[in-house]
Amino acid sequence: MSYRTKLRGAVVSTCTVALLAGSGLLTAPAQAIGNQAVPAHTATTRHRSSPAEDQVVTFFRHYREAAKGTRAQTLLQVEEEFLTPELIKQLAAYASANQVDPVFRQENIPVTYSYADGGAWDPLSHKVILTMNFEDGSSTVMWYKVQHVDRAIANLENAPS
Numbered sequence: 578m579s580y581r582t583k584l585r586g587a588v589v590s591t592c593t594v595a596l597l598a599g600s601g602l603l604t605a606p607a608q609a610i611g612n613q614a615v616p617a618h619t620a621t622t623r624h625r626s627s628p629a630e631d632q633v634v635t636f637f638r639h640y641r642e643a644a645k646g647t648r649a650q651t652l653l654q655v656e657e658e659f660l661t662p663e664l665i666k667q668l669a670a671y672a673s674a675n676q677v678d679p680v681f682r683q684e685n686i687p688v689t690y691s692y693a694d695g696g697a698w699d700p701l702s703h704k705v706i707l708t709m710n711f712e713d714g715s716s717t718v719m720w721y722k723v724q725h726v727d728r729a730i731a732n733l734e735n736a737p738s
Contacts, residue, residue, distance in 0.1 A: 627694055629703035629723035632659065634692055636730060637680075637707060644678065644686050661731045681709060682717050682735065698722045702731060
């Protein structure tokens with residue numbers, strides 16, 4: 578077998594494994610994983626996320642880690658990285674008026690969360706729906722507005738009841 582044929586076979590094999598792993602077809606059996614709890618956001622990451630979804634999920638993950646104390650950044654530093662200055666002011670006012678975390682909308686940190694594409698908020702921005710699940714069994718649904726031009730989060734509000 579020539580060197581070129583061996584090389585071609587190795588390249589094809591490597592590409593096949595990469596494609597299977599990337600598509601989720603090459604995974605460990607369920608028995609190997611065990612009966613561990615899987616946070617909701619990991620179950621939803623198999624679909625292709627929009628840039629707006631990616632931005633909200635990254636912000637929320639960083640914010641949640643900062644709230645837990647497992648991230649080097651403070652909550653304000655995370656806010657400054659992802660949110661518009663106007664939204665930061667609105668959240669500060671919300672926290673002052675309601676005496677709760679303005680992103681979580683309560684004092685507790687969510688144990689799991691999930692997200693979904695909410696479509697267009699308006700012609701210049703996109704809506705991402707984030708559901709937070711808390712240890713007491715309650716959940717809160719928030720709508721995030723992500724600007725198309727710079728992917729900054731310009732608004733977040735409770736979803737209508």
